[in-house]
Structure formats: structure tokens, C-alpha cells
Amino acid sequence: MAVGERVSARTAVFAPLTSGGRAEAVVQRITESASLGLLADGEQLPSETELAAQLGVSTVTLREALASLREQGLVETRRGRNGGSFIRAPGDPTKTDLRSRLSALSVSDLRDAGDELASVSGAAARLAASRASTDNVRRLLTLAERIGAAAGVGDRTRADSRFHIEVAVSAASERLTRSEVSLQGELGLLLWGAASAAGHAAESAEQHRAIALAISREDAGLARDLAERHVEQNMHRLIEARIELHGGGGRGR
Template identity: 50%
Template sequence: MGQDQRDGGARGAVFSPVDNRARVDTVVRRLGDAIELGLLADGEQLPGETELAGRLGVSTVTLREALMALRQQGLVITRRGRGGGSFVALPDVPAEDRLRSRLRGWSTEELRDLGDHWAALSGAAARLAAQRTEPEDLHQLRRTADALGQAADVPARSRLYGRFHVELAAAAQSARLTREQVALQGEVGALLCLVLADPAYREEVADRQRALLRSVQDGAHETAGPLAERCVRESTARLVAVRLTL
């Protein structure tokens, strides 16, 4: 598979030019979110500094500052010499007590507001994907949904769940929706470990994703949108329920 193919869709949004107003923080957030979601694989080598800076639309100085911040966060490692460069280092997902502590930082109103935003993004993406894609364009979404249905590891379930929604936005052929989904998953992604530990709910989510895929494949935008929204709202409601127990 060529580089152009590999960098299409969800991955392509990772390397699209960043907002000129943001610079270092935007590069750190963009790459960091992509690593957390597994869009960039553990151990994967990033493009060279000059190429990556050009693709992100920033200076090499800005890129180096961003890579330094990512190294400090443990998301990137740099090797010198032949075969060297910057490589992705997938972090361990926080332990449950740390996740619960992080969830305490959200009020129930904030979680519901986040859910409204997420549902709006995913619903719009599902409708557009149903209108714009061909069945052969949905192979990656199918693989992600199938992988979620089989994943025994809770952190992997969380990453696959978030990746599905990012890839749905990519299937909608909207770079802006895709970037918004990547950023949103950076906020909520790891927290989903708190609700996806239940195998029954994991299977329920996988079934809903398969139903959503069928609607997108059939071009049924009038049902695809509500299915995506329902999936998101159910997950948000479960997070709110966990938050109320803390």
C-alpha cells in the first residue's frame, strides 16, 4: 500500500495543516490525540522533521518544540544515528482509580454537554457518509467494528470505539469533522474504559456499530444519523451514571 493510500481518511486528518493561530499546542494535541486513539501505531516512525513540518504547515522550529513536548509526555521517543528518527510510544491507559479521579473533574452537566456535541458530530458524519461513500470505502470501518466485537482488552476496546467514530467522520469525506472527532476523543477516549469493561455492553456497542455500518452502506442517511447519535448518547449516559457514584 502506497504512502498516499496509507495517509488517506482518518490518518490524513492527522497530518493536514494545523491552524496558524495555534502552532505548538495544536501540533502536540493533534499528534497526541492520534497516538492515544491508535491512529498512529505503537513503534511507528513519524515522517522526517522537514516533511512533517511541511505537511502540518508549521516551521521546523515549531515542530521540534512540539516533539519535545510529546517526548516529555512519553508519547514519542527519538533515536539518533542510522535508522533513527521520532517514533510513536503508545502509553499505558491510566489505571481505573486514576480514570475515576479524572472523571471527577467533570460535572454531570459538562458530560451531558460533551455528549450533545459528540452526538451532533457523529450523527452528521453518519448522514454524510451514507450519502457520499461507496461500500468498498467502508473496509476500515468494518475492520474496526469487528475488532471491537472481539477485543478482550479494555484499553483496546476504548481505542477502537473512539477510532470508529473518527473513521466514520473520515468516511463522510469531511476533514473538519474528522479533526473535531480526533480532538473530542482526546477528551473522552480513555474514560470509556470505565463503561466498556462490561462484556455485554461491549457486544451491544459492536452490534450498534454493525447496524450503523449497514445503514451507511445502504445509503440510508435517515437512519444512519440517529443510530450514531443513539450509540454516543448511551455511552455518555453510562459515563454520567458512573460519575454520580463518585
């Protein structure tokens, strides 16, 4: 399908920023892309001029962002003929760091983010059911199995997020793909940091397979319902973890 072939997860990584071209937005984009595995460890970024043009920022802004990423150990810049800026994939966050990040979000923040994610993921699954190519479906079925074999928060996050991003890719929508990447970058690590590993991974693998099969059968309504239900269950788990951090209080905060 021609329209589907023009969309990929990489489209979202290097798409123009919509937040005013700030260095912080560039840092966030690169950090999220590396944590989700969309930018691989050791991968060379485009030249400064090319990357600035792709992201829609000035070279000054891009250099400021790269300096910040270097300080965080997420980018290494090499000089010389074979030089450039290279991705250094982040390690798994500590439980303390994840708890701190989760605690900084209110229940209302999580609920709003969950509503947005359910809307994006549901729409992507519905459209994928009518637009996915045979290759898209094959990729979805393969990705659906990965989360069950993943070990560690980072690997589970990447396996889970890549499946959902691929659903958006299969929907042949650049906007939905960009939204899915952004939301997975915001919530993925928190979800898997709060999850009980084995049981949640097995449950997610089953739900991923069900979504992929609904898409393969071109059942748009079922694909949307399954995707929305999957997100709602995950966000309920995350909200409960946030409440427990505060001793059962603060449900509305």
C-alpha cells in the same frame, strides 16, 4: 468515489492546527493519535521540517512539543543515518488516573461534549449513507466486529474510536473526520474506563453493525438516528459514572 478517496484518518493526524500553533496543541494531537492507534507503536514521524509544515507550526514550536513528548515517553528520538522521531504507544491508563480525569470534568462539560459528538457523528453517518464507497462499507462492517473481541481499556477504546472515525472518513469530509478524531481522543478512554467491559462491548458491537448496515443500505435518516442514539447512550453512561464518583451529587456542576 473520487472525493471519498481523498479523505482518510491520516488526514486528521497531520492536518494544520487551528489553535494558534502552540506546542501544547501539537502534544495533544500526537498523544490523541497514538492513543487511538492512528499512529502505530514504532512508527516514524515525518522530519521536523516536514511535520512542522504539515501542522502549520514553527520548527521551534515543534521541537518544544517533541521534547515534551519524549519526557512523557510517547516519542523516542534516535540519532544517526536511520534516526528520527518514533512513536511509543501509551499503555492502558490506571483506574485511578481515569477516575481523576473524569472527576475533573463537570456534568455540564460532559453534556456539552456529548452534544457536540452526537452532532458530528450523526452528520457523518448521514453523509456516509450517500457517499460511502464499497470499500468504505466493507471496512465499516469489519471494524464493527472488532470491539467484541477487544480486551482492555486501550484496545476497546481504539476499536470503538476507529469505527466512528471510519464513518467520518466514509462521509468524505475532512472537517468531520478531524472533529471526530479530536472528540474520540477527548472522550474515548473515559467512556471505556467507566464502562462495564463485556456487556458494553457486546452492546456497542450490535450498535456499530446497525449503523454500518444503515450506511450500506443508503438509509441516511436511519444512519444518523442510530449514530446519535449510540452517542447519547454512551454519554449517559459516562455522566452517571461521573455522578457516582461524587456520591450522587453535582449533577449540574
